[in-house]
Amino acid sequence: MTPPSRPTHSALTRSTDPRRQRLDRLATASITVGAFAVLAAILAIGIFLLWESFLLLSMAGTFTLDTLSPLAWGTLKAALAAMLLALPIALGAAIYTALYMPLRLRSRVKPALEMMEAIPGVVVGFIAGLVLAPWVERHLAITLVLLVWLPLSTLLAGVLWHRARQSLRKRLPFSWAGLWLIPWLIAMTFIALWATPGVEQALIGGDLRQWLDQQLGINYATRNAMIVGMAMGFAVIPSIYALAEDALADVPPSLLEGAQALGATRWQALWKVALPAAGPGIFSAVMIGAGRAVGETMIVLMASGNTALFSASPFEGMRSIAAAIAIELPEAAPGSSTYHVLIFAALVLFLFTFLVNTLAEVVRLRLRTRLSDMGGRG
Amino acid sequence: MLASPHVSNAAYLTHFSAEQSCLNIERFSLAYAGKIALRELTLSVPRHRVTAFIGPSGCGKSTLLRAINRLHDLNENATHSGRITIEGEDIYADNMQVSELRRRIGMVFQTPNPFPMSIYENVAFGLRLQKRMSKRKRDDIIEWALTSAALWDEVKDRLHKSAWQLSGGQQQRLVIARTLAVQPDILLLDEPASALDPISTLKVEELIRNLKSQLTLILVTHNMQQAARVSDYTAFLHGGELIEYGPTDQVFTNPHLQRTEDYITGRMT
């Protein structure tokens, strides 16, 4: 077959079609402009918050701290309560998924847990404030018992499993325990529901809430820090879990196997090898979880009772910065001192979460390079 | 036919006169993120011949190939000095139209990289970038390109199927066809057979030998038998420097330098 006539070659410095070159330059320019517009918009957030808070300085008065400190306390208290619940569960789940679960199960369980993150805060807040809070108020004793009884019953399950016959242990392998413990936990919950009222009657002769109020003078608010902790804990578990699991899964398996070859159990290998190696990743997971807990608005708004109190009691409510902004800012006249104070509060939130996230990200990136140096999948 | 090459000042560095060569590299150096990859290379490539670049991995042979196509432009950490000219024009000149240059210098990569389109669209890709042409003319060129790449008979019934369904060897020949379709003067091949099975490799080698009637080929390979089988001239690079350059027979059977011999006989890797 004969080749088609060759195109005539002009000098290389002259394009055969100058329109293409112009279009290319135009596109590059517009992409750059678009990107810088995005960057400008992002910077504008910080600048706006700083500027409006700066205006506050020109307004006389020391009210800033007085109005903000109970809110700051409320924010910290809510975040702390959430972290108390979320940390053990999220990290435990991450350890189990990364180190004990078979790959096939992991590829199903992980997305399922990550789905938790997608559930809107307003739905979690609604369930917490209108369903969970009244139930806990009526069944305070059961709730407190469950908080202790569920971990204990798991340990019991472990003891029973180790004592059980080989055939049963084969049928219910530990690597699948994340699934078959679910019916166990349900059963244990029902036992607690059934047994607690009787014990409560026998020990304190009636309702725990009244007893707390009368004997110890502890006030119980329907929507309180404990409820917020449960609800927001539920909301931050998936973000901590996902990042911590990633960090643990990135630890090269050869490291764990090496430790186990020296006679360490899997749990010892985890403590001595995996956790130190994945430490920075877990740290950043916790940081990001904390950032989310501090900034979450709807859950605190709906489950906390919104009373700006200085109280350390887990049974009292609080009001957080984010919730205060959501409620008060639409009412505040632009330019008024309340308006500026609330914007200052937003600035505090912005700076706090931004710094915490940057710290987490930097630590995470550093870990990534370190692990890939060690031959992980980095 | 070409006149016998003019032998330059150093006996082990063959040099071609301006009319024999289509590509001239003069004292070309390239540094990548501050690390020098090519050092003061001077080399001319003869027209309508297959020239092979050989050398241990990291010697700079691929880097040189990519420099000829200005692919380092995509990476901003690369800096260079010296000149590379094609038919007398400096390819690094400020007013150079890079896309025009790359159309004239085709390149085939180590792993086949067909686009996620049909076989037909892959070959038509370069044509569609240029001035409009009739569908008939385009079909003709595509058939010619696929025939030249010895692929036409295998794919003529499924031109509109995805190119990703082809075997590795077929994909690589498709990539060659795609490059031929824009009718370049020079074809750069960066270890084109290293990801292929032996039979596909032989097909690609045969194709390379057949193509030199149409254009000038530069082949980078780590496979010395391959270089010996297909190339007319061989350049041996080491540590970013050109060590020996001459007719393939001579370089392989009677190298001037001990270093070249060490490498070719496998004493140096």
Add this chain to the structure above:
Amino acid sequence: MSRLWPWLCAASVALSLLMLAALLTLLLTRGLGHFWPATLESVTLDSGEIIAGEAVREAPLPHRDGEERLYFTGNRDLDSHRWRWVAIDRIAERSTPRALVRLERSPWGDFIGYLSAFESGSDHLEGDAAWHALTTALAHTTFERSNATLVLQSATGETLRQPLNEIYRAHRPNAMAWWEKIRYWFQGVWQFLSEGPRAANTGGGVWPAIFGTVLMVMVMSVIVMPFGVLAAIYLNEIAHQGRLTRLVRIGVRNLAGVPSIVYGVFGLGVFVYGIGSSLDAWFFSDSLPSPTFGTGGLLWASLTLALLTLPVVIVATEEGLARIPDAQREGAVALGATRLEMLTRVVLPMAAPAMLTAMILAVARAAGEVAPLMLVGVAKLAPQMPVDGEFPYLHVERKFMHLGYHLFDTAYHGEDMQAALPLVYATALLLVVIVLVLNLTAILLRHYLRHQRGQSC
């Protein structure tokens, strides 16, 4: 003990899954169960009083042993409350008469009782004929109905005259066969999705909220997608990959962690009070002091959420771009393509699923976000839809209803939370289903993407 620690870890997984399942089950049963025609009871107390209603739940008596049961009795126009707690040991007799009727009405909420007569002009129908006439009349829309009146009798014996055009649905659950109940259930679900709220959010549906949410999300996507994709292309394809680009990338990533309320504050301060007020002063000064753009509205809400979802789009798109092998780019460039041609012909088509994923993730995030909307533009009950037949058809300055905010508002600011609760459950379920389906699509798309790429290269 070290053998037992892993068990706590395993239980953490089990507990998390359990909590998720419990939440979804609760929403599913309560949200969907509400539309099932519940059996109506006629209860005779030992005092001789008769009440009719739907049994809702039971709880221990506050001051003595035993249980009490909550009945939904409706008829707020007759006795000013809709609920009745009855101690179980005081119930003398319970029955489920087939003639008990439940009417869904607009101003006063549900009626539970008996239908005595159907009066239309001079016609006076009673018994089954009246019921038949009522169901026939309800098949027409409110506008086409004749000026008929219903004569109703409550369980306590009070008589009530009710205009027909205030009634939306009527059913006699005790007389319904199972297939009629299923049909009624589907009708209820459809009504929930297609109608507006009524009777102070205790009845009707959430259509305006669905519409508002979808519209807001669409306007937001139109704004965020071009900018997000441009920024991602810039960061991945054009920018010098140095320290500064890495810094910008970390910054963008971190913005995803900034609380949504902060974006709301920015939207209120800059869009509403800043740009909006200026627009009003320049173009809409004749309608001042009532603001046009200087108050929350669809446009400002969409812009705020666009800013909020920008990091999501950038990160997901960039991830897709980064996954395209450089060989593809080099292949295109080696054929003489300019950067624009390489991008539009090879890179962007390959990144299209990633961009789609980015958009779905952004939409899912925006659909569930409520806090910033409280500042920049939702309304409890929007008097006008943001889209109508009036030029320019899409009114971006209007307030709009949003599913998430509707849920919050009905649950926390309704007059009768107890009566609105079933609809709140249904709204929450709808919201969760929308968000989860969107996320699931994104996950599957991403999975498919990795799979496909993995096979070919």
